[in-house]
Amino acid sequence: MDKTVHGFLFDLDNTLIDREAAFIRFANHFYEQHLRDTTTMPREEVVAKMVLWDEDGYVDREIMFAQWIDEWPEAGLAPDRLLPYYRSEMKQHVQPDADNNRLLADLNRQGVPWGIVTNGKTATQHIACQAAGLDRLAPFIIVSEAAGYAKPDPRIFQDALNLTGLASAEQVMFVGDNPRADIDGAKRFGMKTAWVRRGRQFPDDLLPPDHIVDHAAELRGIVRD
Numbered sequence: 001m002d003k004t005v006h007g008f009l010f011d012l013d014n015t016l017i018d019r020e021a022a023f024i025r026f027a028n029h030f031y032e033q034h035l036r037d038t039t040t041m042p043r044e045e046v047v048a049k050m051v052l053w054d055e056d057g058y059v060d061r062e063i064m065f066a067q068w069i070d071e072w073p074e075a076g077l078a079p080d081r082l083l084p085y086y087r088s089e090m091k092q093h094v095q096p097d098a099d100n101n102r103l104l105a106d107l108n109r110q111g112v113p114w115g116i117v118t119n120g121k122t123a124t125q126h127i128a129c130q131a132a133g134l135d136r137l138a139p140f141i142i143v144s145e146a147a148g149y150a151k152p153d154p155r156i157f158q159d160a161l162n163l164t165g166l167a168s169a170e171q172v173m174f175v176g177d178n179p180r181a182d183i184d185g186a187k188r189f190g191m192k193t194a195w196v197r198r199g200r201q202f203p204d205d206l207l208p209p210d211h212i213v214d215h216a217a218e219l220r221g222i223v224r225d
């Protein structure tokens with residue numbers, strides 16, 4: 001139990017929602033809709049390529065779409081329709097994480113300040129929050145596109161700290177899966193950190209997390225009384 005933690009900030013993708021699983025469901029659906037009847041490439045290879053190009057959502061969507069169009073010209077994908085298609089489809093494949101949402105509802109009941117700090121496009125990230133039931137739970141959601149700067153820029157951590165109403169960074173724990181953007185970035189700003197490991201080793205060249213978890217809901221054990 002860490003009694004010095006008075007508030008939390010959470011990354012969204014692969015921290016509060018299993019974005020990787022949602023993207024894999026989407027990629028399978030995309031194969032069914034656009035490629036099954038037009039390409040000889042096996043489904044597993046299509047999905048693996050799409051996951052690779054997605055880079056956990058960190059690559060610009062237009063760059064990712066250009067790779068689909070290059071790789072599968074036979075599918076006749078319409079470039080101008082891909083973004084709305086992608087957004088509406090991903091929304092169907094994002095699912096609420098019951099354990100995380102229970103933890104967040106408990107934080108609200110206990111009056112513990114918290115919020116979401118996510119890198120990405122404003123519309124995409126708000127749609128994902130709605131699909132996961134997080135829009136109704138979160139006291140605030142900061143999206144990098146609207147903020148004008150992205151993690152690990154210290155200004156986004158400062159904005160988030162201000163919204164918690166807490167006085168100093170060290171009272172806040174940042175929970176995220178990205179070693180550089182979430183953990184190293186928040187540590188440099190003076191916050192405590194918990195890393196969602198997803199089966200990976202933490203890189204040697206970054207400031208290490210204070211806690212390592214497999215699932216954000218494990219933080220229940222370090223929530224203040």
Ligand SMILES: [Mg+2]
Nearest residue numbers: 011013014177
């Ligand atoms: Mg993430």
